[in-house]
Amino acid sequence: MTLTREKESPAIEIDNVGSAALTEKVYETSNLNLWYGENHALKNINLDMHQNEVTAIIGPSGCGKSTYIKTLNRMIELVPDVKTTGQIKYRNRNILDQSYKVEDLRTQVGMVFQKPNPFPKSIYENVVYGPKIHGIKNKKILDEIVEKSLKGAAIWDEVKDRLHENAYGLSGGQQQRLCIARCLAIEPDVILMDEPTSALDPISTLKIEELVQELKKDFSIIIVTHNMQQAARISDRTAFFLNGEVIEYSDTNTIFSNPNDKRTEDYITGRFG
Amino acid sequence: MTLTREKESPAIEIDNVGSAALTEKVYETSNLNLWYGENHALKNINLDMHQNEVTAIIGPSGCGKSTYIKTLNRMIELVPDVKTTGQIKYRNRNILDQSYKVEDLRTQVGMVFQKPNPFPKSIYENVVYGPKIHGIKNKKILDEIVEKSLKGAAIWDEVKDRLHENAYGLSGGQQQRLCIARCLAIEPDVILMDEPTSALDPISTLKIEELVQELKKDFSIIIVTHNMQQAARISDRTAFFLNGEVIEYSDTNTIFSNPNDKRTEDYITGRFG
Amino acid sequence: MILEKKSKKKINMEKVIPKLLFLTAAISVFTTIGIILTLIFETFIFFDRVSIVEFFTEAKWLPFASAPSYGIMPLIVGTLKITVIAAVVAVPVGLATAIFLSEYASEKTRRIIKPILEVLAGIPTIVYGFFALTFVTPVLRDLFPSLDMFNALSPGIVVGIMIMPMIASLSEDALVSVPKSIREGAYALGATKLETTIKVVLPAAISGIVASIVLALSRAIGETMIVSVAGGSTPNMSMDVTSSIQTMTAYIVQVSSGDAGYGTTIYYSIYAVGMTLFVFTLVMNLLAQFISRKFREEY
């Protein structure tokens, strides 16, 4: 039944999303299945993501949101014993194909994680890590990248005087914003965010949200969030996951105002805030 | 100026909180200052917390919320080079007094952390860890504690069939709920929660919030949160921190509907969702 | 913009490096093969002259007698005595030290004490040998007058002291790398430091701890000079630790630095003993791996 709806979705999209539907597709996921050992964590996922849009993925804890977003840059391969079938096309090439270089993919597709994970280095070194490994050595350019990225992540003012102190001295929220800055520093094409604001205060969250709106002019953003308001506020499309399946994927307005599926509605109306 | 307001606050409290003001005080903080090395992180804090109430602490990232809540069970001592002055009375005894046994204190005052931190043991062993060290050996009682605590943390259904698997196999959200269960298992007097739901989905969050309401009948709860809606929804009193100072502490309704301080208002209205 | 900067060279590195690293890992295998080859030919010559059955069943090791007897058991017993005594000293003391340093001591104390202890691991074993003979043995003889001048107890204790820093230092590293948040979880439940350490931190670090113990005990088994200086050189089967012993290693040293004619049966016997020692440590290591894997399953 889910499958049937999935197949109809392109039609719905065109009806509801309007101009956005005409943009190029960044990711096309078809018939993706994923197992952790015996545990069937993603079931026949079909989803397309579009350029210069923010796509939100919502759903209850354990439904497979993190698993799916990690598959988009093949970080999932770090977990031993993971098996996938189906395909995910990024810019028309199947990334699940083993000939696809993950490093290339991940240079195009940045990622911000659920738990802040700065390197045990200075703030400065954290931000320039990406540019440096990709071969940028010019000190002046690096300095510029640091400033731009930290400003982008709304943390510049707090850390500009202590750029060479260890990142572990920052508070949780500051650490997460540093991680976002670190991701911005490699100027990716797509940015994956796994609950990037779950450790942030409202003011920083607001800044990040504004930033996301800003970034989508140039990039495509896929964001996992628990916060339905956040999804409603910043995303163009929303996918609702449940037990490893995509229950509904549609224009964000439709999902929130007029969901197709009873389960989506139940989840949405269980909302608060 | 802040100090002046602080001194007036008891009057405000009595006016606004009504019956709650008559309850016993669990914590009384007076003139608390805290330094991380040179960094003056808490500045002259004066706050009283009441029994069978939920006290929320809000404020932007880095304002000292985590620092303060960690001082309430002296976890802050684990950071080297921390200095405190002033006093915190828990049930009329100054806990900052070195003769106060931290183990006693922490048996009374449970804590749930910002980042989930399960032990690398089975789910079952995680929950019974507290009761076991406190001398409970009876298998039947332990089993009951496990069930009750896991139900309390709204995770029982998801894990009841895999109690003896490693807790690290759980998703982030599941891990955090397990940590809450672990804390509930020692049946504390006060529960400190440092953004306990920041890694949880709305449904689990809702359950936890309901649980908090439930628990406050028997316990006193102090919760740090970014989510102003959450504070508004579940707390009886709210303290607003900024740069290590308490800007305003009052009945939650007052804080949200009629804040005294311009900064509080600015923060509140910067809200969303 | 960044992608274009990527050079071809880097891609090649990714392919070359694992192969290079595999080669370095293979060196340990080559070493083992080399050792086996070095030992095996001469061992064959030995077993050509002495029956392998006698070697393992005979209870007397008297290679220099006019009617020589080659039963390895007394040497194995001697080696085991030293290893067990050393373990009894080193494991508790080493682990306790590791716990004290990682959990109780201040950062400053830790930074001072750890390197001092590591100096213990580097003292030449010959120095330890004379320490055992001229200090530990007399002290022990004051306590137990029946103790012989040469005995298993004194070198056993000193070998224990020598390997203790290895256990302390490596276990301490393993304990320190257990994340702080896990400790916090236990403290917040009202656990004392001891309870946190024993029930949470130690199990989380168990693989590192077991590795350090195996490493240290392997060194105890292979230790030579301390035992030759303070243990005497009388192979015997008794379980008594107060009398003179000989270990497999001490025998090898005795012959290889001694007078035995090259080409004599005695000369070849050191290779047979070396081979036995090699197999002995192999079995012990397999056992330790099995135990460590079993431990880990619990968590």
Next chain:
Amino acid sequence: MKLINKSHVAKKMPARLAVNTICKGLFFLATLVGLLVLAILFYRIFTQGIGSLNGDFLQNFASRKPEEAGIKAALIGSIWLMVVVAPVSLLLGVGTAIYLEEYARKNWITTFIKVNISNLAGVPSIVFGLLGLTVFVRALALDRSILAAGLTMSLLVLPVIIVAAQEAIRAVPRDLREASFGMGATKWQTILKVVLPAAIPGILTGGILALSRAIGETAPLVVVGIPMFIAFLPQTVMDTFTVLPMQIYNWTSRPQEEFQQVAAAGIIVLLILLIFMNSIAVIIRNKFQKRY
């Protein structure tokens, strides 16, 4: 409804605290044991050897006359040995550890290599001497050179470094690796820039233990055929040489009482070299050590 009896818990608390305090005391005592032994050893050696320790002792070659005997050749020889052993064993050891932790698949080859390594740790040093003699001295025709002895010694201490480095690498949190991969870093870049810096303290601990052992070993060098007496200094790694512990061993076995004091002075020199080496490693280690 309450499953936990609070008064029961409270009653148990003093006992638990007492056990904690007692154990803390025991742990502290255990730490003292090591320090005490070291103190006794140092006291005995210093009182015996300090009289012979002077400028001449450092500048003279060995001699049959105790008052003229010096340590020059052995001291320089030990330093040369470390110059070979330190880079070779660290490179091979850390390389192997990286391979096993980061690249190796779980298959029988890997298991075989691992068993091999822990087994090598237990092979008596004298057997390594036999290996060095056959392979480096004879087969590779390196003769009784510093290089031949250094390579033999490197193989001997390799397992200690490997095991320590493996543990250190394993302890680096996974999310640090993820962060690096997430930015398109290759595996090797991640290892080099994130994993190794974080693992350096543990690697250095292994390095200290390993080099400490290498500098104090005698038996394998005797077997390799390193002479005990030499009255010239090596010029290249292909020259022959002698080392401190051999010189010390030689002196301790002399009948003349005066040589015992000379030996003690030699031990003091060895200890000073050892402490100097350890300090360098400890300074680096402390610079990198961080609790996550």
Next chain:
Amino acid sequence: AGCGSNDTSNSGKGNEAASNQLKGEVITDGSSTVFPIMEAVAEEYMATQPDVKVSVGSSGTGGGFKKFIAGDTDLANASRPVKEEESALLDEKGVEYTELKLAFDGISIVANKDNEFIDSLTVEELQKLWIDNGKVKKWSDIRPEWPNEEIKFYSPGIDSGTYDYFNEVILEEKPMVENATLSEDDNVLVQGVEGDKNAIGFFGYAYYSENKDKLKVISIDNGKGAVEPTHETIKSGEYAPLSRPLYTYVANKSVAEKEQVADYTQFVIENAGELAEEVGYISLPEEEYQKDLDKLKELEK
């Protein structure tokens, strides 16, 4: 003090060597008993020929022969004559060699300083003491007037040259008392005898002469009255049967092909006696060295 210079018979040779500066390596290895003599010789030789690099190893007589057989060394030092197995292997490898005697080592039998009753022993009594008879031995078993106390035996390790020689001349290849304490290190034996009131032990003369104040030496009666081991009695052969010769073996090929080895070997023979005395051994009668010199002359031709 320089050696060779106060020995007029050698001065001609020494001067010739000094005017003729040699280069190259001389590699010697073998007995740890002989090591101190060889070390002293090398030390002196390098004062006259600084460009010849002499190295002296100490891997035991057996180990020394092993390297000698493999052709790694020019000289093999030994505390006993070459064994059958070894000479067979040397033949097999085609290594021709010449045996040179260097000095005597006298084996001293010692007891604890506090031992009042023991002064001398006959060879028969020595055998009675040291040969195993399956029983615990008491002093009173040897001479009835001695105390009824258990004897503690201290002996060098079974694989040492000292043991080997004792085994040959006293034990006559019969097993030694089972509860004897054995050690490879003679200093360790000194400690043992010094600390044990009922101890008896034996080891090289040098270890006794350096510890005269701590030990009591026992005279040996070989049928011609009790003789105490002293420098003179050992050198004259009066202290019998417990003094043994020490050797070095030189490869004929090295002497013929390497000028520095020939020169060094000659230096060894000329100076061994005097230097052996300095490090605690006893020199051979002069004619023995002359015989060795003649042998060497033969090889150089």
